[in-house]
Amino acid sequence: MAVTIYDVARAAGVGVGTVSRVLNKSEAVKDTTREKVLSAIDRLNYAPDPIARTMITRRTGVLGVLIPFVTRAFSVEVLRGLVNSATNSDYELVIYNVEDNEQRTKYFNLLLKRRRVDGLILFSLPPDEEATPLFVKSGLPIVLIDAYSPFFTSLVVNNMEGAYMAVNSLIQKGHRRIGFINGIVEGNFKFNQANDRLIGLHRAFGEAGIMFDPQLMMATEWDRAGGRAAALQFLNLPEPPTAIFAASDVQAIGVLEAARSLKLEVPNDLSVMGFDGVELSEIMELSTVQQPMHKMGELGIAKLLEQIESEQMSPSQIKAPELIRLDTWLVERRTTAPLRVKRTED
Amino acid sequence: MAVTIYDVARAAGVGVGTVSRVLNKSEAVKDTTREKVLSAIDRLNYAPDPIARTMITRRTGVLGVLIPFVTRAFSVEVLRGLVNSATNSDYELVIYNVEDNEQRTKYFNLLLKRRRVDGLILFSLPPDEEATPLFVKSGLPIVLIDAYSPFFTSLVVNNMEGAYMAVNSLIQKGHRRIGFINGIVEGNFKFNQANDRLIGLHRAFGEAGIMFDPQLMMATEWDRAGGRAAALQFLNLPEPPTAIFAASDVQAIGVLEAARSLKLEVPNDLSVMGFDGVELSEIMELSTVQQPMHKMGELGIAKLLEQIESEQMSPSQIKAPELIRLDTWLVERRTTAPLRVKRTED
DNA sequence: ACAACTTTCCGAAACGTTTTGGAAATAATT
DNA sequence: AATTATTTCCAAAACGTTTCGGAAAGTTGT
Numbered sequence: 001m002a003v004t005i006y007d008v009a010r011a012a013g014v015g016v017g018t019v020s021r022v023l024n025k026s027e028a029v030k031d032t033t034r035e036k037v038l039s040a041i042d043r044l045n046y047a048p049d050p051i052a053r054t055m056i057t058r059r060t061g062v063l064g065v066l067i068p069f070v071t072r073a074f075s076v077e078v079l080r081g082l083v084n085s086a087t088n089s090d091y092e093l094v095i096y097n098v099e100d101n102e103q104r105t106k107y108f109n110l111l112l113k114r115r116r117v118d119g120l121i122l123f124s125l126p127p128d129e130e131a132t133p134l135f136v137k138s139g140l141p142i143v144l145i146d147a148y149s150p151f152f153t154s155l156v157v158n159n160m161e162g163a164y165m166a167v168n169s170l171i172q173k174g175h176r177r178i179g180f181i182n183g184i185v186e187g188n189f190k191f192n193q194a195n196d197r198l199i200g201l202h203r204a205f206g207e208a209g210i211m212f213d214p215q216l217m218m219a220t221e222w223d224r225a226g227g228r229a230a231a232l233q234f235l236n237l238p239e240p241p242t243a244i245f246a247a248s249d250v251q252a253i254g255v256l257e258a259a260r261s262l263k264l265e266v267p268n269d270l271s272v273m274g275f276d277g278v279e280l281s282e283i284m285e286l287s288t289v290q291q292p293m294h295k296m297g298e299l300g301i302a303k304l305l306e307q308i309e310s311e312q313m314s315p316s317q318i319k320a321p322e323l324i325r326l327d328t329w330l331v332e333r334r335t336t337a338p339l340r341v342k343r344t345e346d
Numbered sequence: 347m348a349v350t351i352y353d354v355a356r357a358a359g360v361g362v363g364t365v366s367r368v369l370n371k372s373e374a375v376k377d378t379t380r381e382k383v384l385s386a387i388d389r390l391n392y393a394p395d396p397i398a399r400t401m402i403t404r405r406t407g408v409l410g411v412l413i414p415f416v417t418r419a420f421s422v423e424v425l426r427g428l429v430n431s432a433t434n435s436d437y438e439l440v441i442y443n444v445e446d447n448e449q450r451t452k453y454f455n456l457l458l459k460r461r462r463v464d465g466l467i468l469f470s471l472p473p474d475e476e477a478t479p480l481f482v483k484s485g486l487p488i489v490l491i492d493a494y495s496p497f498f499t500s501l502v503v504n505n506m507e508g509a510y511m512a513v514n515s516l517i518q519k520g521h522r523r524i525g526f527i528n529g530i531v532e533g534n535f536k537f538n539q540a541n542d543r544l545i546g547l548h549r550a551f552g553e554a555g556i557m558f559d560p561q562l563m564m565a566t567e568w569d570r571a572g573g574r575a576a577a578l579q580f581l582n583l584p585e586p587p588t589a590i591f592a593a594s595d596v597q598a599i600g601v602l603e604a605a606r607s608l609k610l611e612v613p614n615d616l617s618v619m620g621f622d623g624v625e626l627s628e629i630m631e632l633s634t635v636q637q638p639m640h641k642m643g644e645l646g647i648a649k650l651l652e653q654i655e656s657e658q659m660s661p662s663q664i665k666a667p668e669l670i671r672l673d674t675w676l677v678e679r680r681t682t683a684p685l686r687v688k689r690t691e692d
Numbered sequence: 693a694c695a696a697c698t699t700t701c702c703g704a705a706a707c708g709t710t711t712t713g714g715a716a717a718t719a720a721t722t
Numbered sequence: 723a724a725t726t727a728t729t730t731c732c733a734a735a736a737c738g739t740t741t742c743g744g745a746a747a748g749t750t751g752t
Binding site: 009014015016018021028029030054058 | 700703
């Protein structure tokens, strides 16, 4: 039915090997025969079968992304960068949505037992002690985004520094009671980012000589409801915070909602700071710690391709995993302000 | 290197055909031998090579989605539905990001010349006169989402009705000068939704005996900047509108921004209505026409799978393309209000 | 004109499955 | 016990490429 390389060979009066060679831009084929072959290809409207090709080359032309997708606006933003870059390469991108640990191990096995992809991006999903050796043994090119492991090149944002900047800026504004809403990931994947951000907060607190009050720290889902609930709890404390720092913009929006429901004015009665720099933060004029999300996606693909290339070059000597740390920066908008001194007549 | 079906056959003391048959849950294999084979598979940790398998079955286990991705929040929301459903099927989902006509035709050719996917979802991308015959001839199962063609089962929202409801509700509130900000798609794909929405508006106008003023209609990009620019232009007219209906929530947010910059109060000085029902609309308390976005994604996959199944059942008699029309509904929030009668002393 | 290279090309082998025609084993029937 | 029908299984063929060893053609040097 479909036209094969044999048809082309016959039409051009050459052997199949020769057709294959012009297809793969190999040297060692005379210009005149190359012409013949090309014209035959054109005449027959031939396109090589990618399946048969990978059958022997063992290369699929596919990049995989494992991503807890539905969860966060942040992920979507990075995903755009990934999709963009992949489109401009010759690779296809397949998205594996992982929502729980079951799916996670399912895909881990799926992708490792047989080569379905030429490279893999693990998004917010560091492989655990069990999975790590399997991945390294497989030799599959892998890059981690928004996750860290010493065994794979990892692309992270300076979470500690970002949190430090955020909290510090709040402190500089005179705030001393600062609530922190951290994020968890459902399914209990390890998620070090959360810890790093907490550490950043502690550093800022330490430098300013502020005692950490466990009542002012809470981990919730990465959504508005989580942020809202935590904020409500904080603000109903006998000694409520005057500023709240959330580990994501979306949670911060929840804080805004909580404040509104309590008739608290932002930023006068309460400063709120987010994390991520999603488009939503701009619209809501939310102060936040900006992550270079598109860049993370693009760089992720670039590093992965680099790894795939090098794999072919020198089979054995694989480059050591890199740790790439991208900078965040503070974007102060309208939800943070200097602490207003309370007056009785106010 | 990798363990093949021959290894399993040898280990189990059977022929490869038998192994293949137990793999494919075929009948005609004695329980005792099935046991032998299964244990050998387990012992050798064997997994069949998907590539070799598609080589002969011609089925890839992959669903493709062509989508102008980066453009709209709406697309992302539907994409979630797609990814979700695909995850629960045995198919993988590959995303083809198409940003311009060049990419569009590139992928059209890529996917048609050789079978790379078992089915295709065309998102907001109706095939034109040129492409349509190629697609039908290819026999590839296809469903259109947010696009319509008589040749393929199409999943659309009742755009006309939705726009009618939106405009009508504005009219019921006393508005008579209503601006309409339509959307365009870069790359000039055909995009009938836009027209349908315009028709809905005309119908509402007609019923209310309102003259359509071309000055109050403008098509922009599907983004905030577009909405803002259009709104600014409308509002600087000698006789500005008292309500604006935008073809997407994001554009409507742009309208909100324009209003704020002109010190216009929403909804008292200006009513604004969006379209889509993206999460953002909820956060911004924007009145809007809600589309069942997740459902669109899920239904899209379901219909595609259905088509793929039926393709195998009865090779020739293919089901006629369906036109599935999903309902929208009005969600009135805080950006729409009855027209305030202007008073001089106000 | 012949040897010795170099370039160009041919076509069989290989990749790892599923499919299939028919053989072998087993069960049923006479 | 012999024949027939039914399961169960084997192994070759096929899918459409790339690779590779070696043959053919072309080039250069003597």
